[in-house]
Amino acid sequence: MTYIKPKFRHPELPKNKIGYAKADYEGAISTLCGGCGHDSISGAIVQACYELSIEPHKLAKLSGIGCSSKTPTYFLSNSHGFNAVHGRMPSIATGANMANRNLIYLGVSGDGDSASIGMGQFVHAIRRNVNMVYIVMNNGCYGLTKGQNSATADIGSLSKGGSENRYPAIDLIGMALELGATFVGRSFSGDKTQLVPLIKAAMSHPGFALLDVVSPCVTFNNKPESTKSYDYVRAHLEATATIDFVPEKEEITVDYPEGRSAHVELHDGSVIHLSKLAPNWNPTDRYSAVNRLLESKMKGEVLTGLLYIDPNSQEMHELENTVSQPLNTLREKELCPGSKALETINASFR
Amino acid sequence: MEHIRAINDLVVRFANVNGTGSASANNMFAKAIFRMGIPVSPKNIFPSNIQGLPTWYEVRISEKGYLGRRDGIDLMVCVNPQSMARDVESVKPGGYFVYDNTKKLHPEFIREDIHYIGIPMTALVMKHYSDPRQRQLFKNVIYVGALSALLDIEMNVLKGIIEDQFKRKQKLVAPNFKALELGEQYVKEHFQCPLDIRLERRDNVGNQILIDGNTAVALGAIYGGATVAAWYPITPSTSIVGSFEKYAHRLRIDPESGKSRYAIVQAEDELAAMGMVIGATWNGARAFTTTSGPGVSLMSEFLGLAYFAEIPVVLVNVQRGGPSTGMPTRTQQPDLISSAYASHGDTRHVLLFPSTPKECFDFTARAFDLADRLQTPVILMSDLDLGMNDHVSPPLEWDDERKYDLGKVLSAEDLEKVEQFGRYLDVDGDGIPYRTIPGTHPTKGSFFTRGTSKDEYARYTENGAAYVRNVDRLLKKWETAKNHVPAPELYQEENSNDYGLIFFGTTTYAALEAMELLRDKGIQLDALRLCAFPFNDTVRQFIDEHKQVFVVEQNRDGQLRSMLINELGLYPGQLIPILNYDGQPITADAIEQMIVEKYPQEKKHDDVHKAQVPAS
Numbered sequence A: 001m002t003y004i005k006p007k008f009r010h011p012e013l014p015k016n017k018i019g020y021a022k023a024d025y026e027g028a029i030s031t032l033c034g035g036c037g038h039d040s041i042s043g044a045i046v047q048a049c050y051e052l053s054i055e056p057h058k059l060a061k062l063s064g065i066g067c068s069s070k071t072p073t074y075f076l077s078n079s080h081g082f083n084a085v086h087g088r089m090p091s092i093a094t095g096a097n098m099a100n101r102n103l104i105y106l107g108v109s110g111d112g113d114s115a116s117i118g119m120g121q122f123v124h125a126i127r128r129n130v131n132m133v134y135i136v137m138n139n140g141c142y143g144l145t146k147g148q149n150s151a152t153a154d155i156g157s158l159s160k161g162g163s164e165n166r167y168p169a170i171d172l173i174g175m176a177l178e179l180g181a182t183f184v185g186r187s188f189s190g191d192k193t194q195l196v197p198l199i200k201a202a203m204s205h206p207g208f209a210l211l212d213v214v215s216p217c218v219t220f221n222n223k224p225e226s227t228k229s230y231d232y233v234r235a236h237l238e239a240t241a242t243i244d245f246v247p248e249k250e251e252i253t254v255d256y257p258e259g260r261s262a263h264v265e266l267h268d269g270s271v272i273h274l275s276k277l278a279p280n281w282n283p284t285d286r287y288s289a290v291n292r293l294l295e296s297k298m299k300g301e302v303l304t305g306l307l308y309i310d311p312n313s314q315e316m317h318e319l320e321n322t323v324s325q326p327l328n329t330l331r332e333k334e335l336c337p338g339s340k341a342l343e344t345i346n347a348s349f350r
Numbered sequence B: 001m002e003h004i005r006a007i008n009d010l011v012v013r014f015a016n017v018n019g020t021g022s023a024s025a026n027n028m029f030a031k032a033i034f035r036m037g038i039p040v041s042p043k044n045i046f047p048s049n050i051q052g053l054p055t056w057y058e059v060r061i062s063e064k065g066y067l068g069r070r071d072g073i074d075l076m077v078c079v080n081p082q083s084m085a086r087d088v089e090s091v092k093p094g095g096y097f098v099y100d101n102t103k104k105l106h107p108e109f110i111r112e113d114i115h116y117i118g119i120p121m122t123a124l125v126m127k128h129y130s131d132p133r134q135r136q137l138f139k140n141v142i143y144v145g146a147l148s149a150l151l152d153i154e155m156n157v158l159k160g161i162i163e164d165q166f167k168r169k170q171k172l173v174a175p176n177f178k179a180l181e182l183g184e185q186y187v188k189e190h191f192q193c194p195l196d197i198r199l200e201r202r203d204n205v206g207n208q209i210l211i212d213g214n215t216a217v218a219l220g221a222i223y224g225g226a227t228v229a230a231w232y233p234i235t236p237s238t239s240i241v242g243s244f245e246k247y248a249h250r251l252r253i254d255p256e257s258g259k260s261r262y263a264i265v266q267a268e269d270e271l272a273a274m275g276m277v278i279g280a281t282w283n284g285a286r287a288f289t290t291t292s293g294p295g296v297s298l299m300s301e302f303l304g305l306a307y308f309a310e311i312p313v314v315l316v317n318v319q320r321g322g323p324s325t326g327m328p329t330r331t332q333q334p335d336l337i338s339s340a341y342a343s344h345g346d347t348r349h350v351l352l353f354p355s356t357p358k359e360c361f362d363f364t365a366r367a368f369d370l371a372d373r374l375q376t377p378v379i380l381m382s383d384l385d386l387g388m389n390d391h392v393s394p395p396l397e398w399d400d401e402r403k404y405d406l407g408k409v410l411s412a413e414d415l416e417k418v419e420q421f422g423r424y425l426d427v428d429g430d431g432i433p434y435r436t437i438p439g440t441h442p443t444k445g446s447f448f449t450r451g452t453s454k455d456e457y458a459r460y461t462e463n464g465a466a467y468v469r470n471v472d473r474l475l476k477k478w479e480t481a482k483n484h485v486p487a488p489e490l491y492q493e494e495n496s497n498d499y500g501l502i503f504f505g506t507t508t509y510a511a512l513e514a515m516e517l518l519r520d521k522g523i524q525l526d527a528l529r530l531c532a533f534p535f536n537d538t539v540r541q542f543i544d545e546h547k548q549v550f551v552v553e554q555n556r557d558g559q560l561r562s563m564l565i566n567e568l569g570l571y572p573g574q575l576i577p578i579l580n581y582d583g584q585p586i587t588a589d590a591i592e593q594m595i596v597e598k599y600p601q602e603k604k605h606d607d608v609h610k611a612q613v614p615a616s
Helices: A037-052 A067-074 A089-099 A111-117 A119-128 A172-179 A192-204 A230-236 A286-299 A316-320 A338-347 B022-035 B081-090 B121-128 B132-151 B155-165 B170-190 B213-223 B239-251 B270-282 B293-309 B336-340 B357-374 B384-388 B412-417 B464-482 B507-520 B537-544 B559-568 B588-598
Strands: A059-063 A080-083 A104-110 A132-138 A183-188 A208-214 A237-239 A242-246 A261-265 A271-275 A302-309 B009-017 B040-045 B054-062 B073-078 B091-100 B115-119 B209-212 B228-231 B263-266 B287-291 B313-319 B350-352 B377-383 B390-393 B448-450 B499-504 B526-530 B548-553 B575-579
Touching: A037 A067, A037 A132, A037 A192, A037 A208, A059 A067, A059 A089, A067 A080, A067 A104, A067 A132, A080 A089, A089 A104, A089 A119, A089 A132, A089 A316, A089 B228, A089 B263, A089 B270, A089 B287, A104 A111, A111 A119, A111 A132, A111 A172, A119 A132, A119 A172, A119 A208, A119 B270, A132 A192, A172 A183, A172 A208, A172 A286, A172 A302, A183 A192, A192 A208, A192 A242, A192 A302, A230 A237, A230 A302, A242 A302, A271 A302, A286 A302, A316 B263, A338 B213, B009 B022, B009 B081, B009 B132, B022 B040, B022 B054, B022 B132, B022 B155, B022 B209, B022 B390, B040 B390, B054 B081, B073 B081, B073 B132, B081 B091, B091 B132, B115 B132, B115 B170, B121 B132, B121 B170, B132 B155, B132 B170, B155 B170, B209 B213, B209 B357, B209 B384, B213 B239, B213 B313, B213 B357, B213 B377, B213 B384, B228 B239, B228 B270, B239 B263, B239 B384, B270 B287, B270 B293, B270 B313, B287 B293, B287 B357, B293 B313, B293 B336, B293 B377, B313 B357, B313 B384, B336 B350, B336 B377, B336 B559, B350 B357, B357 B377, B357 B384, B357 B390, B357 B464, B377 B384, B499 B507, B499 B537, B499 B559, B507 B526, B507 B548, B507 B588, B526 B537, B537 B559, B548 B559, B548 B588, B559 B575, B575 B588
Parallel strands: A059 A080, A059 A104, A080 B448, A104 A132, A132 A208, A183 A208, A237 A302, B009 B073, B073 B091, B091 B115, B228 B263, B228 B287, B287 B313, B313 B377, B350 B377, B499 B526, B499 B548, B548 B575
Antiparallel strands: A183 A302, A242 A271, A261 A271, B009 B054, B040 B054, B209 B390
């Protein structure tokens, strides 16, 4: 099949604050299967970046290997992209972030990439609180190698070849909460009204923001009994709250409905508004998030929304006490101590 | 009894227990001799252990400046009962055995052909110090004091070193002085001092310094502009990042904000360390990692990515004995092939072979320029001997006019002038394309970095012709690299002998000394020291101009020889392997002996192709 994307844009397309149309955030035509949840997530990323008025070149998109890791081609074509080796995107993102703290880093991964081969790097990127958004497009199976079960597959799930998964699913959200992640959210590829504000909040969070997005694989894992299928998720979806994200200095125009609500202010002045809060849950209380997650699990629900945010998050550069100027802009003048200093060093070895 | 008489030409070995503070006393001994203007070459021979196992420190003292290891111990200082049998055995006939005679020496340790010098070290510390840790530490200083009288080491030089060492802990100076004097007095009262092997002040070290290769690498990274260091601890590379941190903390703090102009990340493993380097250099910073053989194995997948996606990488491989965990605390040069061709598919990486701490400094700083210029991994091949032992080295130098060569990086202004940016287009015909750093320009210059096959515009392709164009361009870049890497060093103005000698890295000291020993036996060799891979034309010419060439290296399989044969398409009989792989630095005697054995009996070979292929 050939897809040709028209380059022509209607001049009167709406533009965001910095003069970009939504189309300016798009990428190449997707080559994933029709109906793949991943494409909806790509769409949500485009929408979120457009609404946040991000300059596309000030964002770097990184991924590993797998269907999910192909998606960065399908959004933000004016951003640099890095398709790393399998399971190793977190280390590339960590190094990139150390080199230039002024870009936004968007990592895209899958359940094979993060929960199996890349588990070590995934865990340590959380531990270091690398300032990045980390989206796991979670479908419980390996797509590119044709339907094997992944480490997030349900017990009893059958692979395309018919072999049964005998091992429990790894819950990345629960694990991240235990690890001390500073921003944890789960969403569903089919729920853009929730996913877009979650991505926007994640991009504004100073630190590692994990979004585990259930993203059904229409080809290999969409049977109604699969907890990663469209039918199951729609029937069992629960949310911690309704989320709305208000960027810095934007006037609040929405009227929030009556009932329990909360707001979390981020370091840059932007605000996450949460309404219809689940009972006994507080977005800045890790303990309540863990409890709420376990309760949902027992009931067979798919709990979505923002689960936890640490408003005092200190990202890796703050922990490392690096200069505010990006390290990749420093040159001889700032870096090289010169021959005089070397003379002193030589003298200390005589 | 055989009688040894020597001035400024001896080998002294210390047998200690690991973790008892002997290292600083032993270093003081070597440094004092260095400060007396006499070249020294100390070697740590240590176990993979924190505390309790035997460890040795061997110092070769050579007025003539021979800095390789030498067999034959003239004087042994043994303060470790565990290893005493072996230590007594290793002293050469006529040599001296210095020991703690607080307890009487067991008769089985008595040899008729060596001298015994008993010093009641334990009794002395028990009498003069009360703190248990001090007793342990000053026992070491006592034997250094004794050696000052036995070997004629200038006492004020030793005291000067202690004063320097404890500048900020003044109260430790006096008890150290006392320990020196206790040792000195005891031997002066009980033995004839000095011995017939002794030292005399010379002026043979000039302005040189005594420094280990790992520290020099760290300084090379500071001066070369590295801002990101990502690493995972592994012997014998570990101290590099420790040194980098120490000097960065001193030299790389922004005076206004007090914040760091560097970031050091101790990664979860070597894979992640290499990933972080790749991420940082892709994003325009200078970054490096350090490891040893096992780490290179783990980094292989990423090295292939960096080669294929053309991302600068600086990797320091401080080699140790392999394979697998191998001999983690012994030296070898066993990772040539695994480093040169790391990763699956057709890959090859630039290697640099420093042979002195000064070259560790120079080549590390240069590795950053090379990696940026060539957009590929550059691997500095140090080893345990070079990295962890102190070496007499020319002082480190830096030209303040020097600018970093960041290679072909397009700025926003450059991109404005480019009609269509092609990340992998060979614009200049040297195989090196132009790259852009993320965040440079709003609409131009973005591309997708990937490990998959791609066309000139970084677009994924499975088109065979595009694939071949790309990998052939990488070969062209490899050709370009030959003229960028450091050239080999030749030791003669013109090649004039039938037979040649090739060596590299830490083999250099012993090889140069062996050449003199061979000359005394009437065997004259031309010599070439390799400094880098790929091999440039000088190497081929050198081999072509000789009937046969001896290739000295410290591994079992003659890896450099194999690479020379394969890369230059040589007949294997042209290269004769001279190998040492027991984990000890190679000695001049060993090289001399092997060359004498393998040196063709009939010097007149009309046809090199009929030359026997010697067994390795």
